[in-house]
Amino acid sequence: MSSPSSPINKETMDASAAHLLTLGIAFITLVASIFKLATRRPCDRRKTPIKVSDASIARIALIDHADAFCNRPMPAFPAGRPVTHSIASMPYGPLWRALRCNLTSDMLNRSRLGILTSLEKEADAALVTNLSSLTCSDDVAVRNVLHSGVFALVSRLCFGEDGMDACDLSTLMKMQQEFFSSYVKVKQASERSWLTKLLHWRQRRLQTGMFDRIDEVFIPAIVAIRRRRLCQQDDNCNGGFRSYLDSLIELNVPDQEDGEHARRSRLLTDKEIAFLAWEFLGAGISGTVTSLEWTLAHLAVQPEIQNKLHDELAGDHASDVLRLPYLHAVVLESLRMHPPLPFASRQVVTAEGITAALGESSSVMIPPGGAAVSFVLGDIGRDGKVWTNPDEFRPERFMEGGEGEGVSLVPGPKEIKMMPFGVGRRHCLGVGMGMAHIKCFLAELVREFRWLLASPDDGGGNGGVDFTELDGFIKWMKTPLRVRITPRAR
Numbered sequence: 001m002s003s004p005s006s007p008i009n010k011e012t013m014d015a016s017a018a019h020l021l022t023l024g025i026a027f028i029t030l031v032a033s034i035f036k037l038a039t040r041r042p043c044d045r046r047k048t049p050i051k052v053s054d055a056s057i058a059r060i061a062l063i064d065h066a067d068a069f070c071n072r073p074m075p076a077f078p079a080g081r082p083v084t085h086s087i088a089s090m091p092y093g094p095l096w097r098a099l100r101c102n103l104t105s106d107m108l109n110r111s112r113l114g115i116l117t118s119l120e121k122e123a124d125a126a127l128v129t130n131l132s133s134l135t136c137s138d139d140v141a142v143r144n145v146l147h148s149g150v151f152a153l154v155s156r157l158c159f160g161e162d163g164m165d166a167c168d169l170s171t172l173m174k175m176q177q178e179f180f181s182s183y184v185k186v187k188q189a190s191e192r193s194w195l196t197k198l199l200h201w202r203q204r205r206l207q208t209g210m211f212d213r214i215d216e217v218f219i220p221a222i223v224a225i226r227r228r229r230l231c232q233q234d235d236n237c238n239g240g241f242r243s244y245l246d247s248l249i250e251l252n253v254p255d256q257e258d259g260e261h262a263r264r265s266r267l268l269t270d271k272e273i274a275f276l277a278w279e280f281l282g283a284g285i286s287g288t289v290t291s292l293e294w295t296l297a298h299l300a301v302q303p304e305i306q307n308k309l310h311d312e313l314a315g316d317h318a319s320d321v322l323r324l325p326y327l328h329a330v331v332l333e334s335l336r337m338h339p340p341l342p343f344a345s346r347q348v349v350t351a352e353g354i355t356a357a358l359g360e361s362s363s364v365m366i367p368p369g370g371a372a373v374s375f376v377l378g379d380i381g382r383d384g385k386v387w388t389n390p391d392e393f394r395p396e397r398f399m400e401g402g403e404g405e406g407v408s409l410v411p412g413p414k415e416i417k418m419m420p421f422g423v424g425r426r427h428c429l430g431v432g433m434g435m436a437h438i439k440c441f442l443a444e445l446v447r448e449f450r451w452l453l454a455s456p457d458d459g460g461g462n463g464g465v466d467f468t469e470l471d472g473f474i475k476w477m478k479t480p481l482r483v484r485i486t487p488r489a490r
């Protein structure tokens with residue numbers, strides 16, 4: 001046996017200590033790497049989008065370099081769905097063009113206005129009836145009532161009179177409400193590490209399940225409409241107008257596999273139609289409801305503006321609501337301050353020619369390999385260099401002689417002052433329909449009711465109305481609006 005002080009024993013001990021030290025370092029490195037991997041945000045890999053809040057930079061990018069800014073980044077959601085399932089996420093190209101063209105030339109065509117107006121009138125009347133039953137309460141939460149009013153109109157445009165039974169429609173409306181509220185949570189979860197994602201598995205499952213349910217609800221309706229159309233062979237079978245679903249069922253689209261100059265064409269699959277119809281409902285409803293809620297909040301807080309609007313609506317020329325100047329100004333002011341969509345997002349694949357154009361005047365640098373760019377619509381509408389007291393709700397700025405006179409809803413090449421419907425190749429194609437719906441509903445709501453603060457004496461400055469925005473995919477009011485409504489004397 002060797003003694004404790006023998007050189008061999010000392011060497012063995014030194015070797016064991018070195019081994020232990022190495023093992024310790026390896027273990028610490030391993031734990032640190034796992035921790036780093038677990039807490040790494042996906043955007044570290046995909047690069048955080050470059051944010052642009054300056055209107056002049058937005059103009060150079062989206063108008064002068066429209067070709068480079070014509071695609072969107074891969075959407076964080078729906079996970080696992082091909083991007084070709086919605087116009088908004090589809091790459092710029094023949095299929096995108098065909099679907100966009102179908103929507104603008106068919107559903108959103110102004111010559112259809114006659115039929116739209118009668119549908120809008122019915123929807124307005126139904127909304128007024130629903131609200132009338134709430135006039136006795138002190139405190140009405142308006143968002144869900146607005147949502148069901150707008151849903152009734154847009155779902156008729158989407159499915160037609162005979163497209164979907166009442167039970168499926170009510171399921172769809174609930175799904176949409178769930179989707180709007182859960183999207184915020186899922187969006188936040190999708191931006192975090194996989195560890196956080198794991199913890200939010202229930203929310204992600206809810207969203208994935210939602211897309212399976214879309215197929216379950218839509219596909220039987222699509223099959224039934226196809227069958228009916230085959231028997232009827234008649235465009236007027238649907239109460240005199242072609243629904244969006246009808247147009248999608250009949251549409252021939254270029255076969256994407258043929259590339260830019262596709263010659264072959266094909267019909268859309270049921271799955272594609274289902275998601276396009278879901279997109280139509282979402283886009284057609286969310287912007288209108290959000291904008292109505294914000295506008296009513298401002299009108300309740302500033303009764304002098306509400307009275308001025310009511311005077312215009314009670315005037316001699318009030319039958320053509322789309323042309324009333326003060327109503328137009330109120331809606332624009334609301335969209336300037338609260339664009340319902342927070343961003344116009346783009347994916348730029350190369351910096352060639354762009355960095356030089358932007359770089360001299362700004363801090364926006366597109367890396368050579370390209371980047372995702374988010375144009376912050378709320379910041380652009382509230383730019384203090386363009387608007388006086390930008391945080392003040394003052395529709396007069398859009399009237400004759402005001403700084404916003406003649407501002408275009410989708411800005412042209414000259415100047416951008418606000419862009420609630422985006423700009424460039426991917427600007428919103430529903431701008432006409434969105435504006436018409438907001439104006440028709442708002443006109444009826446102000447004509448019929450007085451919008452009052454639910455708690456005028458709470459001392460908070462805005463009578464209990466909280467103007468904080470929800471940080472999500474859609475800029476809802478963080479605290480849903482609660483007001484008191486009374487019928488106006490006729």
Ligand code: HEM
Pocket residue numbers: 087088089100280283284285287288291339340341343344345419420421422423424425426427428429430431433434435438
């Ligand atoms: C107040 C109402 C609305 C607002 C504020 C709004 C806003 C927007 C915005 C900001 C964009 C992105 C534009 C860009 O990236 O440059 C967009 C895109 C889009 N909007 Fe709207 N929208 C509204 C109503 C509608 C309606 C009624 C429809 C159709 C039914 C619609 C369909 C679409 C579609 C399909 C896109 C994607 C366009 C593309 O990528 O080519 N929107 N919208």
